[in-house]
Amino acid sequence: MPSEVPPYLQISDDLRRRIAEGEWPPGERLPSRAQLALAYGVGANVLQRAQERLIAEGLLEGRAGSGTYVRTPTERSRMVRARLSDRHTDSPFRTRLREQGRTGSWESNSHVRTPAPEHVAQRLNIAPGDLTVRTCYEFLADGRPAQLAESWEPMAVTDGTPVLMPEFGPLAGRGVVERMASIGVVVDFAVELPRPGRATTEQAHLLGISAGDLVTLVERTYFDLDGRAVETADIVIPDALWEIAYEFPVERR
Secondary structure (H helix, E strand, C coil): CCCCCCHHHHHHHHHHHHHHCCCCCCCCECCCHHHHHHHHCCCHHHHHHHHHHHHHCCCEEEECCCEEEECCCCCCEEEEECCCCCCCCCCHHHHHHHHCCCCEEEEEEEEEEEECCHHHHHHHCCCCCCEEEEEEEEEEECCEEEEEEEEEEEHHHHCCCCCCCCCCCCCCCCCHHHHHHHCCCCEEEEEEEEEEEECCHHHHHHHCCCCCCEEEEEEEEEEECCCCEEEEEEEEEECCCEEEEECCCCCCC
16 A cells, blocks of 8 residues: 655655664755656656755755755854844844844845835725835844845835935934934834744845745834824844744833
8 A cells, every 4th residue: 555645745754764763964965856757756846855955954064056055054043033122322133233243233224114014004094005114134144044034114104204215314323213213203102913934035135045934924013102102113034043042121120
């Protein structure tokens, strides 16, 4: 009776076992797909699908024009989030890295008068098409890609103020909480919705990882004292490089 497990799953399980037993150590190139397909008695497409599964798991990595290699494990750094009550004289991202003895920086590109797409409008509780300031970020840790973010702020909140552009003006780079406070908007709390995902080709290129690698997608929205959303962002964090820790204050009697 034929096995109910698809051949590509059987092969990926066997390759995983062989790697765990040290047949191919980290950094070593696997035999070609044609050689492995012949050894397993399957077609090249079945072998490719098995390897793609292990690439998605982070066990293998494909190198264009070179072949498939056992991925060398990288040490994951801790990314601490959810200390909204902190007040810094610098950006939260750079402050967190400085606590680890590391250097944080970023590149950004802002666009004013950007009509809010429907999913952003829902999160900001504004009408689709209402004007926002959209900013795309590439965050770096010690000069290497760390995370991506795409942020939207309603122009109804910041228009005509010195903090309209997040990375220009007197509080450039200081973060949403400090910038909003300077115009009398008190950010009271944030809501973050993390979920697992896979890096798109564009995200992988910017982060220096492979397309399909695991990432953590964080949908974050800041609210003021009246419950009004004043900023929302989509954050992409590569799972192989970062573990995410949430810290919350404990109420004392």
